[in-house]
Amino acid sequence: MGHRRRQVSAVDASAGPVCxxxxxxxxxxxxxxxxxxxxxxxxxxxxxxxxxxxxxxxSWLMANRFIDEEAACCPAMDFDIVEHDDSIVLHAxxxxxx
Numbered sequence: 353m354g355h356r357r358r359q360v361s362a363v364d365a366s367a368g369p370v371c372x373x374x375x376x377x378x379x380x381x382x383x384x385x386x387x388x389x390x391x392x393x394x395x396x397x398x399x400x401x402x403x404x405x406x407x408x409x410x411s412w413l414m415a416n417r418f419i420d421e422e423a424a425c426c427p428a429m430d431f432d433i434v435e436h437d438d439s440i441v442l443h444a445x446x447x448x449x450x
Contacts, residue, residue, distance in 0.1 A: 356435040362447035364427040373425035388418050400445030415442045
C-alpha cells in the first residue's frame with residue numbers, strides 16, 4: 353500500500369473558533385467524534401489537535417469522512433491526513449489569517 357495524503361483548507365479562516373454544527377446534523381454524522389476517538393489516539397497540538405489511527409483502509413475512510421463533516425461545521429480549520437508506514441495521522445488546526 354502506498355502512502356496517501358489529503359489536505360482540506362479552511363473555508364473561512366477569519367471565522368475563528370466557531371462550530372456551526374446543529375443537533376440534527378450531529379445525529380446524522382457518519383463519523384462522529386466519539387466513534388473516531390474509539391479508534392484513534394487524540395493529542396492536542398499547537399493551535400489544534402491530532403488523532404493517530406492504525407494504518408488500514410477502514411481508518412483512512414473514517415478519517416476522511418470525519419474531516420468532510422468537520423470542515424462543513426468548522427469553517428476556520430485546516431485539515432491534513434497523512435498515511436505513514438505504521439499509522440494514519442489526522443491534523444486539525446485553526447487557519448491563520450494574514
